[in-house]
Amino acid sequence: MELVILDSAEDIAQRAADVVEDLLRTKPDAVLGTATGSSPLPLYDELVRRYEAGRISFKDVTGFMLDEYVGLPADHPERYSAFMETHLRSRIDMAPGALHGPDALSDDLEAACRDYEAQMARAGYCDLQILGIGTDGHIGFNEPGGALDSVTHVGVLAEQTRRDNARFFDGDLDAVPTHCLTQGLSTIMRARRLLLIATGENKAQAVAHLVDGEVSAQWPATVMQNHPDALVLVDPQAASLLRR
Numbered sequence: 001m002e003l004v005i006l007d008s009a010e011d012i013a014q015r016a017a018d019v020v021e022d023l024l025r026t027k028p029d030a031v032l033g034t035a036t037g038s039s040p041l042p043l044y045d046e047l048v049r050r051y052e053a054g055r056i057s058f059k060d061v062t063g064f065m066l067d068e069y070v071g072l073p074a075d076h077p078e079r080y081s082a083f084m085e086t087h088l089r090s091r092i093d094m095a096p097g098a099l100h101g102p103d104a105l106s107d108d109l110e111a112a113c114r115d116y117e118a119q120m121a122r123a124g125y126c127d128l129q130i131l132g133i134g135t136d137g138h139i140g141f142n143e144p145g146g147a148l149d150s151v152t153h154v155g156v157l158a159e160q161t162r163r164d165n166a167r168f169f170d171g172d173l174d175a176v177p178t179h180c181l182t183q184g185l186s187t188i189m190r191a192r193r194l195l196l197i198a199t200g201e202n203k204a205q206a207v208a209h210l211v212d213g214e215v216s217a218q219w220p221a222t223v224m225q226n227h228p229d230a231l232v233l234v235d236p237q238a239a240s241l242l243r244r
């Protein structure tokens with residue numbers, strides 16, 4: 001795992017966009033794994049800028065989202081499918097049906113998970129998976145204590161995660177879903193390359209475990225230590241509890 005500490009979120013966005021641009025140059029029909037949350041937003045803005053400048057095209061790209069809330073109505077703006085549509089898909093030339101997510105509106109969520117995993121398998125899994133990290137060390141919505149070799153599954157959100165994400169629901173904890181569908185850790189690990197972005201002091205503890213800790217289900221992101229090509233981009237605040 002390669003760790004790079006950069007001065008600001010903007011510098012991280014530039015470096016991360018370089019990684020995406022390099023991939024699209026070598027493989028225009030790449031499979032891109034997308035993350036939600038605030039961490040990748042500067043990256044998405046930079047990708048839109050590079051698309052508008054004619055440097056990159058997503059017209060042949062297929063995308064797979066990491067996760068989705070369960071229990072939000074189809075038109076809820078905080079559904080991750082809506083988030084990705086607003087912040088990335090609708091702003092670039094990616095085809096409308098080309099960004100996939102697990103179907104959290106399905107009557108049979110277990111089947112929806114199996115279908116999503118099969119769909120990713122058919123696509124050959126991701127060339128590059130973009131990741132954020134939860135303050136409790138989750139990636140996707142793989143919360144502490146889950147299996148390290150999980151595939152796409154129905155998950156229960158940790159209390160900490162629901163509190164962290166209440167800011168997207170007008171601060172109303174009761175409005176934050178309790179369940180989700182998420183790619184498993186083994187699904188994520190199948191990506192040829194992982195790119196994790198963490199900014200701000202509230203990520204420092206999770207980043208310290210990710211970089212300096214043992215691989216452990218208590219800090220799910222630590223599985224990335226076993227990935228052959230993982231890049232972690234952090235700002236000085238997120239790096240503030242690192243040993244070295």
Ligand SMILES: N[C@@H]1[C@@H](O)[C@H](O)[C@@H](COP(=O)(O)O)O[C@@H]1O
Pocket residue numbers: 035036037038039040066067131132133134135138139140141161165
């Ligand atoms: N499921 C998402 C994660 O994929 C994301 O990494 C995390 C961090 O979000 P943020 O970047 O806003 O701190 O939030 C959510 O829980």
